[in-house]
Amino acid sequence: MGSALSRSEQVAYVAETVTRSVKLLVAGNFGVGKTTFVGSVSEIKPLRTEETITEASVGVDDLAGLDGKTQTTVAMDFGRITVSASLALYLFGTPGQRRFLPMWDDLAKGALGALVLVDTRRLDHADEVLAVLEERGVPFAVAVNEFDGAARYPLEEIREALDLDPATPLTSVDARDRATCVAALITLVEFLFHRLESRP
Amino acid sequence: MSGPRRDPDLVRAYVRTGGRSRATRDLDLVTLVVAAKNPPKSNVTPQTMPPDARRVMGLCGRHGALSVAEIAAYLDLPPSVVKIVVSDLMDGGHADSPAPAETVPELSMLEEVLHGLRALAV
Ligand SMILES: Nc1nc2c(ncn2[C@@H]2O[C@H](COP(=O)(O)OP(=O)(O)OP(=O)(O)O)[C@@H](O)[C@H]2O)c(=O)[nH]1
Numbered sequence: 585m586g587s588a589l590s591r592s593e594q595v596a597y598v599a600e601t602v603t604r605s606v607k608l609l610v611a612g613n614f615g616v617g618k619t620t621f622v623g624s625v626s627e628i629k630p631l632r633t634e635e636t637i638t639e640a641s642v643g644v645d646d647l648a649g650l651d652g653k654t655q656t657t658v659a660m661d662f663g664r665i666t667v668s669a670s671l672a673l674y675l676f677g678t679p680g681q682r683r684f685l686p687m688w689d690d691l692a693k694g695a696l697g698a699l700v701l702v703d704t705r706r707l708d709h710a711d712e713v714l715a716v717l718e719e720r721g722v723p724f725a726v727a728v729n730e731f732d733g734a735a736r737y738p739l740e741e742i743r744e745a746l747d748l749d750p751a752t753p754l755t756s757v758d759a760r761d762r763a764t765c766v767a768a769l770i771t772l773v774e775f776l777f778h779r780l781e782s783r784p
Numbered sequence: 785m786s787g788p789r790r791d792p793d794l795v796r797a798y799v800r801t802g803g804r805s806r807a808t809r810d811l812d813l814v815t816l817v818v819a820a821k822n823p824p825k826s827n828v829t830p831q832t833m834p835p836d837a838r839r840v841m842g843l844c845g846r847h848g849a850l851s852v853a854e855i856a857a858y859l860d861l862p863p864s865v866v867k868i869v870v871s872d873l874m875d876g877g878h879a880d881s882p883a884p885a886e887t888v889p890e891l892s893m894l895e896e897v898l899h900g901l902r903a904l905a906v
Pocket residue numbers: 612613614615616617618619620621677679729730731732757758759760
């Protein structure tokens with residue numbers, strides 16, 4: 585087993601003044617730009633962890649006597665932004681599929697909210713992510729990741745296609761472009777703030 | 785060998801952590817961890833700890849705080865295992881959170897995040 589310190593030169597510790605931490609999720613389907621987004625806004629080189637989960641694979645493995653369960657490795661990548669002298673914000677790129685639910689529970693607990701990335705070429709794929717967030721009670725905003733060559737639609741059409749609540753913020757981003765990603769995060773957190781502020 | 789099939793996740797974590805399958809504390813992926821300033825005077829030192837605990841102490845030992853998720857990433861361990869190891873280290877007085885946890889209301893927290901993000905946007 586290698587020494588824990590062998591890579592310590594590259595370890596980006598949080599600033600000494602930081603004593604608190606919060607998390608936001610960057611959720612979305614395969615290939616929608618989660619990793620790119622996290623990399624665009626993170627102050628550290630994005631990190632990656634893997635967890636082995638037991639996923640329920642409905643009907644597939646029944647004959648093999650595996651009780652319909654299989655082991656899968658789920659990767660999540662994350663980054664960090666020190667938002668004040670004492671507070672670190674972590675952003676977790678989160679695969680949205682329902683079959684990753686065991687990991688979702690861990691991620692969603694205590695999360696301030698989520699930014700859901702969608703791809704206009706596969707809008708229907710967003711349904712599952714949105715449903716999971718709603719079930720978990722995680723408040724969210726939606727950002728359309730505008731891929732080159734993908735047709736552009738008015739946001740109102742996308743809102744309708746996704747059947748979003750009128751209050752849910754909807755913006756567009758280029759996940760490679762830091763400024764648009766920061767703007768989308770600001771939109772999300774403004775929404776979270778006002779939502780909480782106006783709660784009776 | 786007979787009886788109900790065990791959850792392999794739990795078995796693996798159990799083996800890795802010397803008999804623990806659940807963390808004793810409710811740690812989050814973003815819980816910050818540092819080495820305790822005043823570790824107990826006992827014969828348990830990082831040198832005599834189980835390998836994973838030793839590695840966590842080596843990483844957090846002298847340099848500053850990291851979140852549970854960051855520890856997992858740097859040590860290439862599943863976050864579930866890091867939670868168990870860190871819980872044990874905290875129970876034993878070897879690891880700590882960076883400061884006595886002050887509770888800040890969520891609204892102020894969101895405002896703080898918003899300020900920080902707006903500062904990035906300029
Ligand atoms: N043109 C364009 N390409 C993008 C954009 N965002 C991501 N890409 C590319 O799309 C591909 C997938 O992006 P990732 O960031 O890996 O997506 P992901 O959601 O993390 O994917 P998985 O982790 O596999 O689910 C990569 O090749 C990116 O370079 C974008 O805004 N515009």
